[in-house]
């Protein structure tokens with residue numbers, strides 16, 4: 001199948017999805033389990049049928065298009081978006097699945113395939129991510145999320161009931177491997193002029209609120225050597241945290257929140273609180289960064305005569321993808337002459353629900369300037385096609401056809 005034919009088909013699919021949930025500012029809002037997301041799924045189903053695939057919808061509302069009833073390679077992503085999001089996050093991966101099925105059909109290659117369109121991957125509506133894939137893989141417990149409410153006050157349970165879905169769906173079966181194509185949502189690939197990223201794992205955060213207590217005093221009457229300045233101590237700690245992120249392998253560290261009291265011009269800050277987000281691909285690095293944070297807190301509190309305490313906000317677990325699948329995807333990219341590198345994913349994806357069920361792999365493609373979760377999000381259709389060809393070439397190798 002020629003590149004231009006594949007790209008035309010890819011463009012046709014994007015155009016069909018284009019108007020769904022469209023906003024005047026150019027973005028889209030397609031919240032999970034909304035009527036807008038239903039419309040995305042209807043389009044997916046009708047295009048999959050046109051490819052000769054059969055449709056199944058599971059009890060959680062996830063939609064599958066298959067060329068077999070038996071075990072299959074599952075290629076999936078999501079069709080929902082954040083509020084005022086872009087048109088490529090998730091959709092590119094579902095389209096890549098359809099492109100793979102089309103390539104196999106055109107070339108008469110017998111690949112057992114199932115394309116998944118997951119529900120509600122984004123946490124934008126209910127504050128909980130990967131609801132569709134999390135429920136059917138058993139990682140999310142329906143009872144735990146039933147009471148979560150959206151902005152309108154509608155609970156997950158109400159929405160599921162209204163749509164005829166179940167919060168306790170049967171577990172997904174017949175998955176040989178899980179593969180997902182996704183836009184990178186960062187600028188590593190673009191900056192290195194690469195077309196594909198082979199994802200090695202999905203990083204997880206440890207999040208802390210750190211409270212620095214000094215003494216609020218008169219900014220004119222208190223000499224420099226008698227101060228207990230909470231904000232100055234926080235400043236030193238923020239730079240120490242940046243350094244921790246720089247030094248730790250496969251890791252990043254960010255202070256994204258700062259509250260300062262009393263926050264007025266003529267008073268030395270008495271209390272400063274910062275929000276710390278530590279992320280890594282490896283559990284041991286996360287734990288090491290936790291220790292380094294504690295050491296920095298201790299050192300700065302002694303030097304500056306302030307009290308520094310921390311409270312854990314949340315702890316995630318990093319997910320490793322399958323090394324054999326990664327190497328197979330990299331070999332496929334090399335065979336196609338597509339420049340690629342191994343890289344971690346800094347964002348969560350449906351793929352993180354699968355490594356304990358089956359071998360799992362992910363391919364990233366570049367997105368313009370790394371912009372995502374934004375109406376300006378953009379990826380090239382040629383790159384979506386190239387990513388799909390990596391998946392297809394890899395799977396042909398797996399099936400020896």
Ligand SMILES: [Zn+2]
Nearest residue numbers: 089090121182
């Ligand atoms: Zn996504």
